[in-house]
Amino acid sequence: METTPKPNLWQRIFGGGKTGLGTESRSVPASSTADAPKPLPGTLLTLDLPPNDPLVAYFQSTPGVVELDKLNLDSPALRDLNKQGVKLVIPLVNQGELLGLMNLGNRLSDQDYSSDDRVLLNNLATQTAPAIRVAQLVRQQQLETQARERLEQELRIARLVQQTLLPQELPALEGWHIAAHYRPARSVGGDFYDFIRYNDGRLALVIGDVTDKGVPAALVMASTRATLRGVAFDYSSAQVGASEQHMTPGDVLARANDLICPDIPPKMFITCFYAILDPDTGLLQYANAGHDVPYVKRGNTFIELRARGMPLGLLPGMPYEVQELQLEPGDSILFYSDGLVEAHNPQREMFGFPRLSEYVASHPGGAALIEAVLEDLEIFTGPNWEQEDDVTLVTLQRATGAPNNVSNEMGVWKTLASFETPSGEGNEREVMTRVAEAAQGVLPAARMEQLKTAVAEATMNAMEHGNKNNPDIPVQVQVKASPQLLSVHITDQGGSVPIPDNPAPDLDLKLEGMQSPRGWGLFLIKQFVDEMNIVTDEKHHTLELIWHLDGKE
């Protein structure tokens, strides 16, 4: 228990009446005792009263007025009080805690204190002690509120830094789909990702994570991002004249590490994965500074993108191993941060790498994978999860066949239909019918009903969520076919608004009233297509629905 009287409250009680409590102090000068100093009316006595002084225990156990003359205690504080001319002490005790002392010298009349005086003083003490306690609590609460507001303010800054520096749009690369998702934790971690275009058409993909949280992490993240960009662009501009001097992802990380090391605050470091993609050949070169290993989905298996290297900012002069992988059509890479794999469920188990890698292998890639992983994370953590760390997910997928490429390894694409339809409830049926007519004879008849439902649902989503059912905003539809694939693109104009992240529909939950009865649209689409990709730019969402024409479902 805390028994040391708080100095600021002493000040409040005895400090000259500013608070209203002080005016009630009856500390009066001792006028007759010649050798005793005369305390001024209503002044603060300085008293050293350590918790182990016997006087403290005495005051706590004895309610009411204490006459110091009658005390026989071996107490330095008692001697001090006597020396300062104090005759009566009324301890201010509240709930067993000694909050302060009301000290009185001799009466001005030199007479003894009467019993009426004592009653008055006792009454005063019983009212003053709780009032002081309340004042203390109010003050404490004010301090806590201030501290909380300061913390909130810091979090706002950290979030702002982060949001400003994350890419505002995703790079558009023919034949490739890139998707990204960043979900900050309440305390904002130091996750970042970045895309850097080189002059020669190649693209660097960067994902990283700064240890620590809040403003310090955000600032280190900002400077790391700037350093990496600086190093990359150095290389990029040097390229024009000296093309044989290729700086590998390992060189970039080594250079950045040497620049970061001298400036980084102690105990902080950055994990970072740096990859350079040649979009024409599909060759991916990469190096890793201690970041969680990305997974490549290939068919129903996964490949780990392993490369040795220490996190950035620990030791200068570190080497970074460079590896490469030839990406094939349909391959999809998932880059992620540890906020995902280290998420805990209510049983305190971690989401973990095995669960993630299995999930990658067994689910469609690209933007759909991000969505699926987030759904799985939600199932794993349960609805009441307080997100511990930032979760960042970036996918890079090589298209199965680039629909806009006239000739590629997948064959020749033919446009079967291309049209617009105004948005509005029920208008999806027209789109459904026209797409079905266009696909007649291309898609096996057995799958035609599935195509109709998938197209109708995708169109409904585009009209309702993307275009807010505004009849002036059309949905654009393109139907293309190659010998192997049928592709339907449905484009809305709501790119600035993210596609809602609905939980997987569960009939039992819906019947229990724990989930909306609706929300079946995306679920049905996924059931009825072979592949689904979401491409988002500043203005549009395009849902790409793909059916394989090889007779297999």
Added chain:
Amino acid sequence: MATTQLNLTVRKPSNSVAVIDIHGEVTGAAETPLMSAYEEASHNGVRTVILNFSNLEYMNSSGIGLLVTLLIRVNRQKQRMFSYGLSDHYQQIFQLTRLNEAISIYPDETSALNAAG
């Protein structure tokens, strides 16, 4: 605006069974007609409501949402819901959504009525 085409008729083959014949589209726009058809069907101690989908032209995810809402009401009234006349495609949707576990599917009216007892 496309207009929604939906006609619903309610029949009572017996005191405890009602059949709702669905002609046309079950979409979000079907909410009011479908709910009032159910009100009409579930009067006077009806234990089983049978949905006749033989003339269903189109059902979308909003329509499926309505069936879920209807099911919640049916469960609350301690009634049962059956169906017949679903095309292969919509039977597949019932299986994927697991609606078939809550709304038993029968090939025709006779078997649905027999099951209703």
